[in-house]
Amino acid sequence: MKRRGFVTLPALALASSQLPAPAARASAAADAAGFAAAGFESPSVVEGNMPVFAEQLKAELDFPLAWASRRGRNFGAWKRQARAKVEELLWQPVDRSPFDVEIVDEKARDGYRQRQVLFNVTRHSRVRATMLVPDGPGPFPAALLLHDHGAKFDIGKEKLIEPWYDDTRLVSARAWSEKYFSGRFVGNELASRGYAVLAVDALGWGDRGGLAYDGQQALAANFFNLGSSLAGLLAREDVRAAAMLATLPEIDERRIAAVGFSMGAYRAWQVAALSDDIAATVAACWMTGLKEMMVPGNNTLRGQSAFYMLHPGLYRYLDIPDVASLAAPRPMMLLDGATDPLFTPAGVAVAYAKMRAVWESQHAGHRLRTTIWPELGHVFVREMQDDAFAWLDRRLRR
Incomplete structure (x- = not known):
């Protein structure tokens, strides 16, 4: 039986890392195209510290608590709700310690x-x-x-x-x-x-x-x-x-x-x-x-x-x-x-x-x-x- 050859993902990453920068980018792009053709995403394509799907993530952000999304509602009520959400995500409880100046x-x-x-x-x-x-x-x-x-x-x-x-x-x-x-x-x-x-x-x-x-x-x-x-x-x-x-x-x-x-x-x-x-x-x-x-x-x-x-x-x-x-x-x-x-x-x-x-x-x-x-x-x-x-x-x- 004829033996099949294969290359591991680490080997591919190592090979790309040894190329000059323009060639490495071209290699990464080719790798990405190959992975996409195979039906799955390359785990190694990260550009400028951003994931390859960064634009999709940005597109999902519609800022539902913005005032523009709440027009027609009471402004004071909007401020209380939105501020409460910000306060929640500070991960810092309200502090009422004496200042003792x-x-x-x-x-x-x-x-x-x-x-x-x-x-x-x-x-x-x-x-x-x-x-x-x-x-x-x-x-x-x-x-x-x-x-x-x-x-x-x-x-x-x-x-x-x-x-x-x-x-x-x-x-x-x-x-x-x-x-x-x-x-x-x-x-x-x-x-x-x-x-x-x-x-x-x-x-x-x-x-x-x-x-x-x-x-x-x-x-x-x-x-x-x-x-x-x-x-x-x-x-x-x-x-x-x-x-x-x-x-x-x-x-x-x-x-x-x-x-x-x-x-x-x-x-x-x-x-x-x-x-x-x-x-x-x-x-x-x-x-x-x-x-x-x-x-x-x-x-x-x-x-x-x-x-x-x-x-x-x-x-x-x-x-x-x-x-x-x-x-x-x-x-x-x-x-x-x-x-x-x-x-x-x-x-x-x-x-x-x-x-x-x-x-x-x-x-x-x-x-x-x-x-x-x-x-x-x-x-x-x-x-x-x-x-x-x-x-x-x-x-x-x-």
Whole structure:
């Protein structure tokens, strides 16, 4: 009897891996065609960290809890239902631990005081935050400042409030400020305008460091194994920080803004969606439609930092701008750069249109400001800041 020859799948994979890149891609495509002809999918065809059926998965996402799908229903009831779903998928229980705020350092600066405060951001974590409080009797309008990611973990809160307590962090923070903020510290600029500001390190940054870029995915996986969520913790801590800020005697609890850049912008509109303590939001350079973000080459497809913004299962119910729209009809300003490599123009346009429809449905279109800055990329430079702070003044300054 004639012996049949065969090649194992591992052998095929090994052979392809030894080919030059173009040849390897051609080989993979040929393999895929062969498997398809045989009636089953190749287990080895993954392009850009995406499965070969990614487009089919995207097509199945119809965001049934979006306001666009619930038009004609009570807006308040929609917000309660949609927020409840987001809260469920945070995998972080509501935390009502006492904040137990303690001022551990205070120094005078021109026009305001610099403070370091300790407080319980959750039942598990007592953190050091920085504050700037204007001189005078108050109560003052305030801003919760949400720092970015940037794969730079040695500083967190120091990216937004100039550190007076650590020379090493000061050098690092000034370099970051030059790179993204025209040499300004956003918090110090707001304090000079009469706002009290608060900044807190997210888990992994600054005082809460010890994280490297390639450790993020493992950290997130370990949270999942513990029945919890890294992204959910980030969201819960930001809600708690807003709530703590509202309790301070110097603060007008009705005039608290959330302000952030990059991942901080994501955090800003997210906390506005989940917290009634936020009266207005400024979010620079983080808004897109989910489907338009999940395209070849996008940074999100690498994993790692994406886990700080990944709530498992959420997008089966709501698109990214749908979540941000839970803040409606409160004032919100979104700024994006036309040349930002992290977000496609199509994704930004889709998101802006969805959000515009929500605010206008509540006769509050004038409270939503969306701006795409031509010739600017992933930055929050002086001219963007000046525009944003003037807008914020009109909403929160008396």
